[in-house]
Amino acid sequence: MNQDTSSPFSPSLQAIGLVRSFGDGAHRRVALHEVGLDLFPGQLALLMGPSGSGKSTLLAVLSGLLKPDAGKVISQDKHGPVDIWSLSDSKREQFRLRNSGFVFQGYNLFPALTALQQLEIVLKWGQGIGGRTARKAASEMLDRLGLSGQCHKKPTQLSGGEKQRVAIGRALVKKPQFIFADEPTSALDWENGKHVVELLRDAAHNQGATIFVVSHDPRMLPYVDVAYHLEDGRLEETDRSVPALGSTGGVL
Numbered sequence: 001m002n003q004d005t006s007s008p009f010s011p012s013l014q015a016i017g018l019v020r021s022f023g024d025g026a027h028r029r030v031a032l033h034e035v036g037l038d039l040f041p042g043q044l045a046l047l048m049g050p051s052g053s054g055k056s057t058l059l060a061v062l063s064g065l066l067k068p069d070a071g072k073v074i075s076q077d078k079h080g081p082v083d084i085w086s087l088s089d090s091k092r093e094q095f096r097l098r099n100s101g102f103v104f105q106g107y108n109l110f111p112a113l114t115a116l117q118q119l120e121i122v123l124k125w126g127q128g129i130g131g132r133t134a135r136k137a138a139s140e141m142l143d144r145l146g147l148s149g150q151c152h153k154k155p156t157q158l159s160g161g162e163k164q165r166v167a168i169g170r171a172l173v174k175k176p177q178f179i180f181a182d183e184p185t186s187a188l189d190w191e192n193g194k195h196v197v198e199l200l201r202d203a204a205h206n207q208g209a210t211i212f213v214v215s216h217d218p219r220m221l222p223y224v225d226v227a228y229h230l231e232d233g234r235l236e237e238t239d240r241s242v243p244a245l246g247s248t249g250g251v252l
């Protein structure tokens, strides 16, 4: 009964028998087939797989955005395990706001706000952090992302790669327990992509965050702690000691 739920050896996020399908009858498409997964505090996990294999669906179900047809997602917050799909919508929303950061494929930035404001607002609204402290933390994070010259620009004045880095900064700045990132480096050249992966790795290893990244990019493999492959909604752990044919095998 008195289990230590904060032990680094117990998962911070557990998926059990997740099933999710879309459509009905002849159009029914099973996107997740009984997916099970354990993620741990301080772990940077990568999910790869072909387009349409169910990666975004799995990320959405794990993060509390899309309800599974069957199965459970158990997340640890500082009070203990939470079965997130048994919570009410508003409790689940609160859980996400308090504990999770997101990077979406389409960036989801507010059109009217500057880069600095995109980050400040997360700290002020989500975390109740005061104006001056929020501004300092937001500005430091943009510096780390090489965006100090873009602080006062709105999304229409930023390139795709800059928007993507602002979106990553917005997820990292509140130092959440969980970060869910869907193709976070897709608009970046590898120099910037590598930097983003290093920031995610730092958040995992130095802040104890659990980070789940969906990507097509095999160059990420050497930087992550664990890699999974999803094919037709079925999940397998990737053995990273065997280089993929035709790649450098991550030897840099």
Ligand SMILES: Nc1ncnc2c1ncn2[C@@H]1O[C@H](COP(=O)(O)OP(=O)(O)O)[C@@H](O)[C@H]1O
Pocket: 022, 023, 029, 030, 031, 049, 050, 051, 052, 053, 054, 055, 056, 057, 058
């Ligand atoms: N909202 C939706 N409505 C209908 N089908 C969907 C929806 N979202 C995903 N799918 C289907 O589920 C499968 C997995 O999609 P997705 O999770 O987006 O894959 P990935 O992110 O790996 O490209 C695909 O066949 C896709 O067409």
Ligand SMILES: [Mg+2]
Pocket: 055, 056, 057, 182
């Ligand atoms: Mg996707």
